[in-house]
Amino acid sequence: MNYNKLFSKLYGAVGDADELGQVASYIPELANINPNKFGVHLTTLNDNNYRYGDSDEKFSVQSIAKVLALVLAYKLEDEKLWDRVGVEPSGTPFNSLVQLEYDKGIPRNPLINAGALVISDILVSYFDEPKKQFIEFVRKVSGIPEIDFSARIADSEKSVGYTNAALVNLMKSFGNIRNNVDTVLDFYFNLCSIEMTCKELSRTFLFLADYGVCPYSNERIISISKSKRINAIMQLCGFYDEAGEFSFKVGLPGKSGVGGGIIAIHPNKYSIAVWSPRLNKKGNSIRGMKFLELFTTETKASIF
Amino acid sequence: MNYNKLFSKLYGAVGDADELGQVASYIPELANINPNKFGVHLTTLNDNNYRYGDSDEKFSVQSIAKVLALVLAYKLEDEKLWDRVGVEPSGTPFNSLVQLEYDKGIPRNPLINAGALVISDILVSYFDEPKKQFIEFVRKVSGIPEIDFSARIADSEKSVGYTNAALVNLMKSFGNIRNNVDTVLDFYFNLCSIEMTCKELSRTFLFLADYGVCPYSNERIISISKSKRINAIMQLCGFYDEAGEFSFKVGLPGKSGVGGGIIAIHPNKYSIAVWSPRLNKKGNSIRGMKFLELFTTETKASIF
C-alpha cells in the first residue's frame, strides 16, 4: 500500500488542531520552533518509505531517546535491570516525585524522567566515555553516522533542570544512583538533546518492528524477547499519564517527546515517526496523536 | 498447532509455584476452594479447542466479568461513556480511594472496582431488569444459556463489601453515581459472582479475538473499533497495578479475577482462559500468570 496519498489526506483532517496547544517553552531552544511544522515518515521492514511535510527537518527528539538508552541498558544488564526500575505505568504526571518517594527511590518505569535517570546512571557506570559510546550505539542502530547530540539544547536544559536534579538527588538518597549526580545529569541532558528528522527517527526505531534485528545491517541489536518487552513498555508507559489514551485511540506501542515528536511501532510491519510541536497539557503532540489515531483507524492497523 | 501437549509440559514447569500464594479469603465462599486446582482452555477462531487440567470445573470469575459489563455499556453509550470513567492505568492498588478523590469521582478506568461500579450504575439506569438483562447478554455472547450468577457468592460479598460501599458513596458525593447506592452495589456484587469453567470463559471472550463478532452466531456484538479499544484497555488496566508486569511478560491483553481466573486474547487468533486459585500480593493468580508467560514465550505469541 502506498501511504503518501493517505498521509496527505489525513494531514488535512487534523488541520483544525493547528490553533490548539503550546510549544514546549521551558527552554528557549524549544520555544523558538515554528509551531506549525508537521512531518511524518513511515518505513516498512522491506524498506518502503512514505512521507509527508517537514519530514526531513531536524528536531529535538527529547524523551524518545529514552527508549534507545533503555535498549542499550537492557542489553547490557539483562533482567537484573528490573531491580532498579519497574515496568508499571506511573499513573501520575511525568515528573512526579510522589510515586518515587512512596516506592523508595525505584522509578515506576524506565520512560519517565526518574527511570531514564536510573538508566543513565547504569550507562555511566558501564562505559568509560558514556556519551560517546551511547551516540555510537544510536548511529549503529540507525545506520546514520551523522546523528548527534545538540550541545546547545543540552546546555539549555541543564540551566533549568531543577526538577531532574531533585529526582536524581532523591534517588541518590535512596541509594538508587551510584555515580556523581552531576555526571548522571550531564549524560541525561545530552541524551534528551539528540536531534533527528522524522525519516531518521523512523529508520532508527525500525529494529523494534523487526523483533530486535537492524534491517539495514541484519545485525541483531537485542533478542526477540527483549524487543517485544520494550514494545510492551512503550505501550504502557510511552505517553506519560496519557498512555491509556494513546493505546485506546492509536493502538500501537510508541513514545513521545516534548519536542513534538512521536515514534510508533507496528511489530513485523513498520515504524512511523510524526512531528508537530504543539503539545497538549500532558506534554504530547496534539496533531501527532490525532494523525496517528486517524491513520490506524483508516488502515485498521492497531495491534489489538 | 496442537497445544494440548504443550499445556501439559508447561503445567509441569509452573508446578514449583504450588507452594506460593494464598487463595482469596475475604469471603468464605472463595476461601473454601481447593488451592491446587489448575485448568486451562484455549479456543481458536475456527473453533479448535485445547485444554488441560480442571478446565471443566466452575469457578467464580469475579472481576473478569467487568469486561463484559464494559462491553455492554460501551455498546449502549458510545464515546460519551468516557465522560464518566477514564482509560488510564490506575498506578495504585485495585481498591484505592486516593486516586478517585483526587480525580473528583471519575475512576481512572472501567476495570478497577470504582470504574466497574460506574459501569454498573450505567447499566442499572439503562435496563428495567438490569441483572436479568445483563446475564442474557452474557449468554448471548457466549452461546451458553446455562451461565448464571451465584446468589451464594453475591450474598457473601455483600456481607463484607464495605470498601465497595465506600467507593460508591464517594462517587455519589461527586455526582458520578445516578442510582440508589444499594441498587448499584447489588448489581455489582452479582456481576462479580458469575461462575464459568475455563472452557466457558474462553468461549465467552472469543468475540474480542474476532474484532467484535461472536464466532458461534456470526452476530456482531460491538464494532471493530470498540473491540480493539476494549482490548487496549485490558492491556493497560487488566491486572490492577501489575498490568505492566503482565504486558511485559505475557504480551497479550487480558483480565484477571481474585477467583484465580485469567482471560487473555490474541487478536485474530484465539482466546485462552487459565484458572489457578493461589494469588500473589497484587491479587493475580500466580500459576496463571506464570503459565501464560511460558506459553507466549514458547509460542512467540505476544502481540508486540
Add this chain to the structure above:
Amino acid sequence: MNYNKLFSKLYGAVGDADELGQVASYIPELANINPNKFGVHLTTLNDNNYRYGDSDEKFSVQSIAKVLALVLAYKLEDEKLWDRVGVEPSGTPFNSLVQLEYDKGIPRNPLINAGALVISDILVSYFDEPKKQFIEFVRKVSGIPEIDFSARIADSEKSVGYTNAALVNLMKSFGNIRNNVDTVLDFYFNLCSIEMTCKELSRTFLFLADYGVCPYSNERIISISKSKRINAIMQLCGFYDEAGEFSFKVGLPGKSGVGGGIIAIHPNKYSIAVWSPRLNKKGNSIRGMKFLELFTTETKASIF
C-alpha cells in the same frame, strides 16, 4: 475588664469582611441562614458575661459538637480511646479519605469527620439509647435543659451525606467501626445538628476553661489532665487544615463548625463563642476568625 465596648469596636473593624465568603450550601437548611448574622458571647469563670449582636439566636453548631462527643467518649474509654483514633493534625482537607486509607482506617484525630464517626461508634456501643443519653450529657455540662438536636437539620444532612457514608464504610472495611453503619451515621448526623445560641455555646464549653469542672454545678466532668489534653487537640486539630492559621493568629484552643460558629477557650479565664455564617474556602467563619484575631491581639490574650 468589660468587654462589651471592645466587642462593639471590633465588630466595626471586621465589617469589611461582610462581602466575602459563602454560607454553607450543601444542605438547604444551612443555605437559608441570613449570611450577615453576627453574634459573640464571652463567659468568664466567675460568671461575668459579655455579648454583642445576634448572640441569643440559635444556630447549627455542626462540628463544634464533636468536641462534646469526644469529651464523653474520652471519659468513658480513658486512654484506650487512642487505639482507634490519633491526635495528630490531618494536614489535608476535612473530609479526605486519602489519609484514612493510608493509615488503615485509623483517623488522624477525633475532630475530623472520620474521627468523629469513630467516636460516634464508641458512644453507640456504650449506650442503650445513644442519642438520648448524649443530649442529656450536653444538657448537664451546659446546665441548659432546652438544648436539643434538630431533626430537620439531621434529616437534611442524611439526605446528602454520601461522603460520610464513604468514610464510615471505609473504616468498617478496616474493622474500625463496630456497629451498623446506618446506626453510626444516624448518631453522627444528629450530633452535628445540635442548635445553640452563642450564649449557650459559650456556657456549655466553660468547663474546658475550668480544667474539667462545670462551673455552674461544681461537678467535675473530666479530669484536669483530660481537660488539658482536649484543649491541646482543639489547638492542633480544631480548624480542619487551617489549624495552624488559627493558632498563629488567634492563639487559643478552639473549634469551628460549618454553621459559622467558633468556640475558643482561654484556660483558667473564659470561653468565647462567635457566630457569623459566611465561610472561607477551608470551611471556617471568615468574620469569626477575624474577630477572634483582633480580640486576642487587642487583649494580648493568646496562650502563647
Add this chain to the structure above:
Amino acid sequence: MNYNKLFSKLYGAVGDADELGQVASYIPELANINPNKFGVHLTTLNDNNYRYGDSDEKFSVQSIAKVLALVLAYKLEDEKLWDRVGVEPSGTPFNSLVQLEYDKGIPRNPLINAGALVISDILVSYFDEPKKQFIEFVRKVSGIPEIDFSARIADSEKSVGYTNAALVNLMKSFGNIRNNVDTVLDFYFNLCSIEMTCKELSRTFLFLADYGVCPYSNERIISISKSKRINAIMQLCGFYDEAGEFSFKVGLPGKSGVGGGIIAIHPNKYSIAVWSPRLNKKGNSIRGMKFLELFTTETKASIF
C-alpha cells in the same frame, strides 16, 4: 519552686526507656554519641537555674536551630515571609516531598526541612556573610559568645545530604529558591550543625518565654506578637508528624532535633532544654519526650 529534686526523681522514672530507640545514624558524627547521655536545664525569667545530668555537655542541636533562623527571617521580612512558607502542620514525615509537590513548592511550615531551606534562602539573600551574621545573631540572643557551628558536622551532613538537595532543587523548579542551590544548602547544613549544652540551649530560647525580650540584655529581639506566633508554630509544627502527641502529652510549645535535644517554652515562666540521644521512629528523643510529659504532669504546667 526548686526543680532539681524533681528532675532527679523524674530521671529515675524515665529510666526504663533506656533500652529503646536508636541514636541518629545517617552521619557518623551523630552515630558516635553515647546513647545513654541525659541532661536537662531549666531557666526561669528571673534567672533561676535548675539542672540534672549531662546538662553542660555540648551536643548537636540540629533542627532546633531552625527556630532561630525563623526568628531572624520573620524579624527581617515581617508578614510577607508567609508568601513563601505556610504555618500549617505537615501531616507527613519530616522530609516528605509529596506535600511540597502538591503545594507547588511552598513548604507547609518553616520547621520542616523544606521550610527551613526557604528560610535559609531568605537569610542568604539578606546578608553579605550569611553564616557569620547568623551566628552573631544567635550569640546576641543567647548572650553566649562561644556558640558556634561545627564544621565537622556540617561537612558530614553535606556528604549525605541528598534528600535536602532534592528538596531545594524541587523548590527551585517552582521558583521558591532565589539563590544558588549549593549556597543555600551550605547555609542550611551549617545552621543544623550548631552545638550547645542544655544550659546554653535553655538560655538561648528564654526570650520566647519573655514575649520577645532577651532577659539578659533587656533588648527586644522581636515583637510580642511575633514571639507568640513563633510559639504557636512550634506548638503545631515542632515535632515533625508527632506534634499532636507532644502537645497532647506535654502541652508546651517546643522543638526537637535528631541530635536528641528538645527545647520547650512556658510563656511568661521559663524555658527548658532536655537532651537524650535515643530517638523514636518519628525522629524525636524518647526519654526527652517522656521526661517532659512527666514534668508537666507533675507540675500541672501545660499551657492548656
